Amino acid sequence: MQHDITSYAKSRHTVKxxxxxxxxxxxxxxxxxxxxxxxxxxxxxxxxxxxxxSTPEGKEKIAKSTDxxxxxxxxxxxxxxxxxxxxSRLDIxxxxxxxxxxxxxxxxxxxxxxEFKVQMHAGRSLFVxxxxxxxxxxxxxxxxxxxxxxxxxxxxVSTLGIDxxxxxxxxxxxxxxxxxxxxxGYTGLVVVPIGYHHTEDDYNAKLPKSRLPESDIITHI
Amino acid sequence: MQHDITSYAKSRHTVKxxxxxxxxxxxxxxxxxxxxxxxxxxxxxxxxxxxxxSTPEGKEKIAKSTDxxxxxxxxxxxxxxxxxxxxSRLDIxxxxxxxxxxxxxxxxxxxxxxEFKVQMHAGRSLFVxxxxxxxxxxxxxxxxxxxxxxxxxxxxVSTLGIDxxxxxxxxxxxxxxxxxxxxxGYTGLVVVPIGYHHTEDDYNAKLPKSRLPESDIITHI
Numbered sequence: 386m387q388h389d390i391t392s393y394a395k396s397r398h399t400v401k402x403x404x405x406x407x408x409x410x411x412x413x414x415x416x417x418x419x420x421x422x423x424x425x426x427x428x429x430x431x432x433x434x435x436x437x438x439s440t441p442e443g444k445e446k447i448a449k450s451t452d453x454x455x456x457x458x459x460x461x462x463x464x465x466x467x468x469x470x471x472x473s474r475l476d477i478x479x480x481x482x483x484x485x486x487x488x489x490x491x492x493x494x495x496x497x498x499x500e501f502k503v504q505m506h507a508g509r510s511l512f513v514x515x516x517x518x519x520x521x522x523x524x525x526x527x528x529x530x531x532x533x534x535x536x537x538x539x540x541x542v543s544t545l546g547i548d549x550x551x552x553x554x555x556x557x558x559x560x561x562x563x564x565x566x567x568x569x570g571y572t573g574l575v576v577v578p579i580g581y582h583h584t585e586d587d588y589n590a591k592l593p594k595s596r597l598p599e600s601d602i603i604t605h606i
Numbered sequence: 607m608q609h610d611i612t613s614y615a616k617s618r619h620t621v622k623x624x625x626x627x628x629x630x631x632x633x634x635x636x637x638x639x640x641x642x643x644x645x646x647x648x649x650x651x652x653x654x655x656x657x658x659x660s661t662p663e664g665k666e667k668i669a670k671s672t673d674x675x676x677x678x679x680x681x682x683x684x685x686x687x688x689x690x691x692x693x694s695r696l697d698i699x700x701x702x703x704x705x706x707x708x709x710x711x712x713x714x715x716x717x718x719x720x721e722f723k724v725q726m727h728a729g730r731s732l733f734v735x736x737x738x739x740x741x742x743x744x745x746x747x748x749x750x751x752x753x754x755x756x757x758x759x760x761x762x763v764s765t766l767g768i769d770x771x772x773x774x775x776x777x778x779x780x781x782x783x784x785x786x787x788x789x790x791g792y793t794g795l796v797v798v799p800i801g802y803h804h805t806e807d808d809y810n811a812k813l814p815k816s817r818l819p820e821s822d823i824i825t826h827i
Binding site for chain 1: 751826
């Protein structure tokens with residue numbers, strides 16, 4: 386990276402037109418997958434899945450979820466180099482929690498101490514059950530972790546010189562059907578075309594960013 | 607930044623013990639505020655507020671929200687250089703939407719074209735009303751934007767050499783009371799102590815990261 390992180394935060398923008406002739410090189414796709422995989426999540430629950438479309442057929446399936454209500458989003462999906470679908474799990478059941486726990490053990494998180502493994506499972510289950518049974522918002526809680534991943538992703542890819550267009554304007558039912566997500570235990574949340582903006586047509590590249598003043602959003606104590 | 611963004615994503619970790627004698631310099635606090643302010647959000651709604659505690663009194667108020675249920679979180683709050691409380695708005699009412707719109711106009715987003723201003727307000731209202739009236743999850747939708755900001759923040763501060771400890775383990779009712787958040791139209795979501803880890807005591811700095819395998823979380827189409 387050449388610049389300070391704030392310069393990326395301030396210069397990145399939501400692309401409105403992609404150059405269909407520019408493709409993200411494989412070594413950057415590999416880095417993008419590492420960004421997705423290494424994101425933080427509450428209790429390391431990682432309640433997510435990602436579909437990465439690089440083929441015209443894959444992008445077309447995703448674009449179908451914009452046709453009825455958000456037709457203005459189709460072109461970005463079709464013309465981008467790749468499209469990343471951020472998905473959430475539909476359930477966070479005991480089997481899955483044990484799978485995460487076993488992975489942590491294999492990766493050396495417990496240093497051979499069985500007590501640490503028990504504590505980790507208890508801590509993660511505490512938060513999952515709080516959201517399942519007390520707050521009854523476990524789907525939203527999982528979705529929030531996916532948004533956390535999305536935030537790191539948008540800033541992260543900008544440092545690689547890659548543009549992005551985060552979209553909530555998709556019909557989830559259609560997206561899930563097109564990609565067969567629910568059968569696999571996932572549901573789509575946000576679609577993010579990535580690539581390189583079209584120098585002439587991307588009007589948003591030329592507009593200044595706008596944010597509320599610092600005094601409105603920050604309190605010091 | 608000296609390294610590739612993925613090296614930061616892979617090396618950052620949730621700090622379990624801070625060095626109470628190390629303070630984040632002012633120029634980095636200024637950058638941190640820019641990261642918070644310039645985060646993306648759906649339709650640029652920016653439905654957030656941040657409380658930054660740098661005084662012992664401020665940190666003590668925040669720590670009180672851990673005492674009943676999450677006492678293990680107190681020390682990180684007290685010993686960190688600063689503590690950032692990520693808050694969500696409690697409502698996203700017409701007056702607020704117009705305030706964002708006026709700011710965008712002042713910042714030059716509409717280039718003097720009143721039609722663009724009308725379109726922006728209509729687009730943003732479409733999404734807000736979808737979540738208010740159709741999905742009835744507008745609080746969660748706002749919270750998700752705050753988590754997006756949090757994701758960029760965690761990755762962003764790591765590139766400045768600053769450690770962080772994102773915490774959901776806080777009692778929101780107590781936190782909101784201590785900081786007087788609800789009277790101002792906000793509610794706390796996540797507390798993030800930031801600073802520099804204690805070289806000897808931060809056991810998590812020495813443990814390897816663990817993540818599910820790429821083949822589990824990514825599908826290519």
